[in-house]
Amino acid sequence: MEVLYERVAGLDVGKASVTVCVRTPGTRRGSRHSVTRTFKTTTGSLAVMRDWLLEAGVTIAAMESTSTYWKPPFYCLEEAMTVWLLNAAHMKAVPGRKTDVRDAEWIAQLLEHGLLTPSFVPPPPIRHLRMLTRYRVQLMGDRTREMVRLEMMLEDASIKLSTVASSLKTVSARAILAAMIDGETDARVLAEMAKGRMRSKIPDLAQALEGHFTPDHAQLARSILDRLDRVDESLAELDQAIEAACEPWAHQIDLLQTIPGVGPRVAQTIVAETGADMSQFPTAAHLASWAGLSPSMYESAGKRSPAGRRRGNKWLTAMLVEAAGSVGRMHGKNYLATQHARLTRRRGMSRAQIAVAHSILVAAYFMLKRDEPYRDLGPEWLAQRNDEAHTRRLVAQLEKLGHTVQLDTVA
Numbered sequence: 001m002e003v004l005y006e007r008v009a010g011l012d013v014g015k016a017s018v019t020v021c022v023r024t025p026g027t028r029r030g031s032r033h034s035v036t037r038t039f040k041t042t043t044g045s046l047a048v049m050r051d052w053l054l055e056a057g058v059t060i061a062a063m064e065s066t067s068t069y070w071k072p073p074f075y076c077l078e079e080a081m082t083v084w085l086l087n088a089a090h091m092k093a094v095p096g097r098k099t100d101v102r103d104a105e106w107i108a109q110l111l112e113h114g115l116l117t118p119s120f121v122p123p124p125p126i127r128h129l130r131m132l133t134r135y136r137v138q139l140m141g142d143r144t145r146e147m148v149r150l151e152m153m154l155e156d157a158s159i160k161l162s163t164v165a166s167s168l169k170t171v172s173a174r175a176i177l178a179a180m181i182d183g184e185t186d187a188r189v190l191a192e193m194a195k196g197r198m199r200s201k202i203p204d205l206a207q208a209l210e211g212h213f214t215p216d217h218a219q220l221a222r223s224i225l226d227r228l229d230r231v232d233e234s235l236a237e238l239d240q241a242i243e244a245a246c247e248p249w250a251h252q253i254d255l256l257q258t259i260p261g262v263g264p265r266v267a268q269t270i271v272a273e274t275g276a277d278m279s280q281f282p283t284a285a286h287l288a289s290w291a292g293l294s295p296s297m298y299e300s301a302g303k304r305s306p307a308g309r310r311r312g313n314k315w316l317t318a319m320l321v322e323a324a325g326s327v328g329r330m331h332g333k334n335y336l337a338t339q340h341a342r343l344t345r346r347r348g349m350s351r352a353q354i355a356v357a358h359s360i361l362v363a364a365y366f367m368l369k370r371d372e373p374y375r376d377l378g379p380e381w382l383a384q385r386n387d388e389a390h391t392r393r394l395v396a397q398l399e400k401l402g403h404t405v406q407l408d409t410v411a
Contacts, residue, residue, distance in 0.1 A: 001113050003032070009053055010108030011063035012100045013070050016041060018063075020049060021104035022056050023112055034108070036101050041069070046076040054080060062111045064088045064103075065119060074121070084111070084118035091116060120290065122275040129245045130272040134315055136238050136265075143231045150224045158211035164204050169228075172198040176209070177225065181218045242268055252276045255367050258374040259360055260334045261327035266319045270364055273316040278369040284362045291316050293358040320357035327356055335377040336360065342382060 012019040019038045026033040035056075039049040053061065061077055062084040063070055070085060077083045091110055110116050122130065147169070151162055159180075165173045172194045179190055191206040198205065246253055249271045256267035274280075274287070281287040288294045292312020297304055328344070330337035336356055343352035363374055395405045 003112050004114035005112050007057045008112045009058045009061040010104045012103040013066045015069050019100040019104045021108040023108045085121050126275045132242045133272040146228050157213045157217045160208035164208045181222050249276050260336050261323040266323045269319040284365040287365050321353050324353040324356035332379050338379045
């Protein structure tokens with residue numbers, strides 16, 4: 001088999017060590033020479049590894065994306081040579097004795113023959129932004145889990161506050177919870193703390209606040225609310241840091257927000273996950289496949305069957321699905337809302353949101369590639385297209401029966 005890369009390195013990365021196989025031309029014509037060494041993953045040892053590879057004349061290296069352990073070796077080598085990050089599912093070795101040395105050799109052999117495809121790794125500024133946006137998602141998850149714990153604790157105390165209040169985060173709900181923690185037990189007094197529209201629900205609120213709220217519940221509630229306050233403070237600080245980090249891509253973020261359902265957070269996530277550089281993806285279909293928003297297909301013996309969604313970028317997919325949910329609440333005001341409503345009736349909410357998320361991502365691809373804002377097709381576009389297709393089918397059926405059809409538009 002033809003050798004495309006003369007001097008290559010294959011890396012098998014672990015948490016504490018990395019095994020490196022270097023393959024170079026041998027002494028005889030057409031032969032290949034292999035050398036394998038193992039290094040620690042500390043910064044100093046990785047620098048020694050890099051110097052050894054440069055001394056051997058290695059021009060390209062490849063490694064599997066093993067958890068987050070690939071990052072130190074990758075970052076150490078990316079400025080000195082071409083480095084490929086590989087999807088482990090695309091390069092399974094022949095079953096048998098598996099060792100770190102064999103894995104490194106296998107990667108090097110596939111690499112020198114050009115049988116590997118690199119994964120997308122964004123440049124350092126985008127990696128920094130991605131780290132911030134992903135941490136924000138994790139903090140929002142922490143907040144949601146704390147709210148669930150608070151709800152479960154109140155249920156244990158037979159307090160039905162959430163059945164009357166729209167959320168336990170409202171001003172009225174927080175004031176009532178603070179008073180309960182301080183020892184107030186009179187349901188009528190607690191209900192009178194309601195503010196705004198909640199005051200019209202005072203009778204129901206008084207009934208919902210009758211329960212068995214013990215000092216143990218009060219201690220737990222205080223801890224949960226303190227934790228929620230700290231998370232909210234961290235989110236506020238993180239939003240400021242993300243906004244500052246997004247300044248180089250302010251124009252792209254403004255463009256993306258012209259898509260219905262896409263707000264600042266969704267736009268920032270799209271930029272952080274894709275790098276806002278669509279040249280990395282040959283087509284919109286490649287981007288959708290990479291994100292995990294295109295359907296999988298399983299074929300055997302000439303028979304094809306759907307296999308669900310592809311695995312992809314879960315961070316990007318989650319935000320796009322959230323944006324699709326927002327579009328679904330627009331009730332036919334634009335093309336995406338109409339698409340969501342039509343698919344929900346036929347295929348259900350989950351499939352509709354995935355399809356609309358796919359449409360949003362495809363639109364974002366062409367908007368960023370062409371540097372132009374979103375242009376809505378209008379809520380009637382799908383119905384009009386279907387009417388035209390239905391007309392063509394009826395005309396074809398009549399012509400097949402031997403009739404000549406002439407269509408006249410009704411005035």
